[in-house]
Amino acid sequence: MTAIEIRNLSKTFGPVRAVDDVSFSVESGTVTGYLGPNGAGKTTTLHCLLGLVTADGGTALVNGRPYSALERPLAEVGAVLEATSFHPGRTARDHLRVICTAAGLPASRADEALEQVGLAGSAGKRVAGFSLGMRQRLALGTATLGHPRVLILDEPANGLDPAGIEWLRGFLRTLAHEQGVAVLVSSHVLSEVQQTVDNVVIIARGRLVHQGSLEELTGNGDRPVRVHAADAARLVPALEARGARVERPADGVLRVHGVGAEAVGQAVLDEGVLVTELVRERSDLQEIFMELTREK
Amino acid sequence: MALVRSELQKLFTTRLWWIMLIVMLLFTGLNLGFLIGFAGVEGTQGAPGLPGRETLAFQQSAWTAGAGSSIFVMVLGIIMMTSEYRYQTITTTFLATPRRSRVVTAKLVAGLLVGLLFGVAALLLTAAAVIPSVLIAGGEVALLDGGIPRIMLGVVATSALYTLFGIGLGALVRNQIAAVVGAIVWVFVVESLLAAVPALQTVGKFTPSGAARSLIAVQIDSGFGQADLLPSWAGASVLVAYALIFALIASLTTVRRDIT
Numbered sequence: 001m002t003a004i005e006i007r008n009l010s011k012t013f014g015p016v017r018a019v020d021d022v023s024f025s026v027e028s029g030t031v032t033g034y035l036g037p038n039g040a041g042k043t044t045t046l047h048c049l050l051g052l053v054t055a056d057g058g059t060a061l062v063n064g065r066p067y068s069a070l071e072r073p074l075a076e077v078g079a080v081l082e083a084t085s086f087h088p089g090r091t092a093r094d095h096l097r098v099i100c101t102a103a104g105l106p107a108s109r110a111d112e113a114l115e116q117v118g119l120a121g122s123a124g125k126r127v128a129g130f131s132l133g134m135r136q137r138l139a140l141g142t143a144t145l146g147h148p149r150v151l152i153l154d155e156p157a158n159g160l161d162p163a164g165i166e167w168l169r170g171f172l173r174t175l176a177h178e179q180g181v182a183v184l185v186s187s188h189v190l191s192e193v194q195q196t197v198d199n200v201v202i203i204a205r206g207r208l209v210h211q212g213s214l215e216e217l218t219g220n221g222d223r224p225v226r227v228h229a230a231d232a233a234r235l236v237p238a239l240e241a242r243g244a245r246v247e248r249p250a251d252g253v254l255r256v257h258g259v260g261a262e263a264v265g266q267a268v269l270d271e272g273v274l275v276t277e278l279v280r281e282r283s284d285l286q287e288i289f290m291e292l293t294r295e296k
Numbered sequence: 297m298a299l300v301r302s303e304l305q306k307l308f309t310t311r312l313w314w315i316m317l318i319v320m321l322l323f324t325g326l327n328l329g330f331l332i333g334f335a336g337v338e339g340t341q342g343a344p345g346l347p348g349r350e351t352l353a354f355q356q357s358a359w360t361a362g363a364g365s366s367i368f369v370m371v372l373g374i375i376m377m378t379s380e381y382r383y384q385t386i387t388t389t390f391l392a393t394p395r396r397s398r399v400v401t402a403k404l405v406a407g408l409l410v411g412l413l414f415g416v417a418a419l420l421l422t423a424a425a426v427i428p429s430v431l432i433a434g435g436e437v438a439l440l441d442g443g444i445p446r447i448m449l450g451v452v453a454t455s456a457l458y459t460l461f462g463i464g465l466g467a468l469v470r471n472q473i474a475a476v477v478g479a480i481v482w483v484f485v486v487e488s489l490l491a492a493v494p495a496l497q498t499v500g501k502f503t504p505s506g507a508a509r510s511l512i513a514v515q516i517d518s519g520f521g522q523a524d525l526l527p528s529w530a531g532a533s534v535l536v537a538y539a540l541i542f543a544l545i546a547s548l549t550t551v552r553r554d555i556t
Contacts, residue, residue: 044556047554047555047556052391052554053555067394070394073393081387085383085385089312090306090309090310094305098305099388101301102298102393142388
């Protein structure tokens with residue numbers, strides 16, 4: 001089921017075209033990473049989707065409707081935006097209770113949500129004393145108050161320590177894969193979400209540059225075979241005879257393009273060269289990401 | 297109704313409300329202290345000063361003391377609205393209630409209730425000060441006659457309507473400091489001038505404080521003769537109109553703006 005659908009969305013702030021004809025969709029039960037460098041238009045897209053910003057053109061639908069047309073928005077969509085959006089003088093529990101009242105949810109949900117995000121011990125403390133990581137957890141608690149089937153997160157890993165990031169990954173995967181929630185999570189660091197996401201949408205300078213599964217992204221790249229051999233030079237003619245293109249980045253190291261690892265192994269066997277390492281290089285996602293989003 | 301409760305919860309879960317309540321009561325207390333202390337004291341060269349504590353005129357002017365604190369409920373109303381922008385809680389508020397005009401309406405209703413509460417608190421303090429001082433002076437306590445009930449009603453109404461006014465202003469300006477400073481300059485500079493200068497009183501009676509004065513109908517002799525005031529029903533309408541016009545303009549302009 002399509003939970004989020006964004007079609008030809010555009011938004012201009014003064015002279016800046018923040019979002020330019022962006023289209024993508026998010027299915028229930030999947031985690032989609034919305035990636036791009038800072039200022040690429042991620043936040044603006046999410047704000048348009050949540051009715052906080054009025055788009056200049058195109059549509060952004062949640063469960064088939066614009067956000068402002070949802071009867072009980074918090075029961076359908078949860079959102080984690082900036083970590084600072086709390087009144088510093090209000091306690092964590094009161095913050096959630098205020099929202100429960102406005103959204104028609106029972107006040108008991110506040111404590112349940114705090115428990116779920118590991119803040120039960122700080123429920124009665126004023127938010128002013130919270131660390132950035134605690135604020136992120138509270139924001140996540142806020143987002144899940146109404147048991148929404150769609151979760152939208154803007155840079156949720158900001159301010160989390162490595163243990164917090166690991167916890168967040170598990171939290172999002174469980175929601176999506178076991179409870180069927182549609183999760184859209186933005187980030188400017190690919191490695192942060194790489195282990196969590198099923199699909200990626202990449203945006204740069206307001207325009208969509210890639211949409212698809214993570215495998216598709218890595219599959220696009222050429223994956224050369226790296227060979228370490230003291231007598232590497234002897235292999236080159238044999239490899240080229242098999243149609244390979246050979247690079248020699250360093251003494252005793254070959255990078256073989258255009259043929260598989262098996263063909264390289266066969267050449268090694270035929271030439272009787274002693275090899276200390278033969279490995280198919282893993283394509284570097286971060287490099288692909290940088291390549292896709294580079295200023296042109 | 298749920299939204300109004302949520303707005304009241306917002307106010308009562310932070311410290312602001314009781315700080316403002318204490319400040320408001322202190323200011324009212326100061327006014328009362330002045331009135332009681334100088335009651336019956338003759339002015340220089342035998343000119344008549346403030347009415348004596350045993351008189352009805354003293355009670356009438358003392359009961360209006362609470363209305364002088366309306367600047368504080370106005371600031372409270374401004375902060376109820378602008379702190380949402382200041383702390384960006386407006387994002388969460390609008391996510392829970394995407395129809396923004398409903399949020400503004402809920403705040404107005406909540407503000408009205410809080411203003412009533414503050415007005416009643418001011419009256420209680422006044423009662424605690426006025427009744428004993430009248431009794432000690434040997435006067436007769438008037439509570440249900442001599443225009444006192446109308447003055448009490450006027451004080452409570454002024455308090456409630458000024459809170460509304462503050463919320464409407466806050467929605468329009470959004471910037472907390474600008475709104476509070478603007479309100480203070482307006483009340484203490486612009487309105488004082490408009491109210492004091494007879495030539496300007498035709499305009500002055502339509503300002504919020506001019507309208508509020510007509511509610512409590514206190515005849516202040518500013519040395520320029522009797523103040524020109526609206527009838528009290530018109531005064532109340534003027535205050536309500538200020539709040540609603542500000543809130544309406546805000547709903548059509550600033551409240552609609554993108555939250556970025």
